[in-house]
Amino acid sequence: MELPNAALVLVVAAAAMLSVAVAYDPLDPNGNITIKWDVLSWTPDGYVATVTINNFQTYRQIMAPGWTVGWTWAKREVIWSMVGAQATEQGDCSKFKANLPHSCKRTPAVVDLLPGVPYNQQIANCCRGGVVSAYGQDPSGAVSSFQVSVGQAGTTNRTVKVPKNFTLLGPGPGYTCGPAKVVPSTVFLTADHRRKTQALMTWNVTCTYSQHLASKYPTCCVSFSSFYNDTIVPCARCACGCEHKTCARSERDSKRLMSASGKSARPVSALRGHVNRQSAAPLLQCTTHMCPVRVHWHVKLNYHDYWRAKVTVTNFNYRTNYTGWTLVAQHPNLDNITEVFSFDYKPVVSYGSINDTALFYGMKFFNDQLVEAGPYGNVQSEVLMRKDASTFTFRQGWAFPRKIYFNGDECRMPPPDSYPYLPNSAPASLVSSASVVVAVAFLVLLMA
Known part of the structure; x- marks a missing residue:
């Protein structure tokens, strides 16, 4: 069936707008x-x-x-x-x-x-x-x-x-x-x-x-936890696709798999050359999400005028060191950052004067390299923010970021209805000592 001229023009215009929007990063x-x-x-x-x-x-x-x-x-x-x-x-x-x-x-x-x-x-x-x-x-x-x-x-x-x-x-x-x-x-x-x-x-x-x-699937995912609820919200199942035919359950498995394929256990990122692009396919640790990178946001402590979040980035790729990595988070309270521990930080002002986005990256010669999967394959920091009395709340998942980017790629977020909820019997100004409740569970998550 032939489209009328006016309809054809609309289709072409929509396709052009879509092609531009695909490359646009707000x-x-x-x-x-x-x-x-x-x-x-x-x-x-x-x-x-x-x-x-x-x-x-x-x-x-x-x-x-x-x-x-x-x-x-x-x-x-x-x-x-x-x-x-x-x-x-x-x-x-x-x-x-x-x-x-x-x-x-x-x-x-x-x-x-x-x-x-x-x-x-x-x-x-x-x-x-x-x-x-x-x-x-x-x-x-x-x-x-x-x-x-x-x-x-x-x-x-x-x-x-x-x-x-x-x-x-x-x-x-x-x-x-x-x-x-x-x-x-x-x-x-x-x-x-x-x-x-x-x-x-x-x-x-x-x-x-x-x-x-660049990729059919996301290349990173986000998980959540909080001191006021013992629920840990994991990355969505197959967040980065589950079409990978091979994955490693341990570092020993990774060395065996790379040896079987004739490749060195040394990360491909340490190599250089035109051929290496073809051999740089990730060798991922076996997980339910199958993502090379996971970002975990933990609402850790609550004070009278401040609150604290812990951010952990974990590398599940046995073939890649992420040197000079970047992490971007969008949250309305990031305009009131008081201190960032063990990461460098810069504000990202995207919408005129709105400052709700932060760029985090490693300190030079300290943690600016996120090493390949294994016991040292993670970096972490804590962010202390001053409360905005007009908007601050722990209810309805407000304390969790709206978007997370790793190395410039947007990460897959958990569905909003799964966020750790504030118990009905608890006041909005929970005391910081309640964070002990999920400490053990959080450590278990980091080892996953």
């Missing part, structure tokens, strides 16, 4: 990764450019094994040489007789170099194994750069053609890149900050992330 509406090309000089058959990857996402980083940037050349360009990165394939360079280009691929894929490469192969902000920090966590680490010498490309602004079909891979899929757009040339300051220079030509590519494109 807690980080302006978050994106921008790839900027600055043409710095002309060569006999092309140009030399610096390519800069800027991560403007507040709480989503690119973790190991790092980024891969790809594109399609507009003409028959080749890469003569690179500094700070390398193409994964040389391609067919048979028509060149003397000096062979670094890559002749029409669709090159480029990866960052590892730390420790010789100094003459480095430029500023390169050689971190493709790892890029979240901007809200570490602005200085939220940038990565490399230099490329392009041949057979034209030697003027009119003859150079902008590459097409840009792609960006983090540790996996999820990013969609728009077309390259020529923008006003970048202005640079010289090392002594006394003179300005300008790129000969600049173009930008904007890439946005969609959790729905």
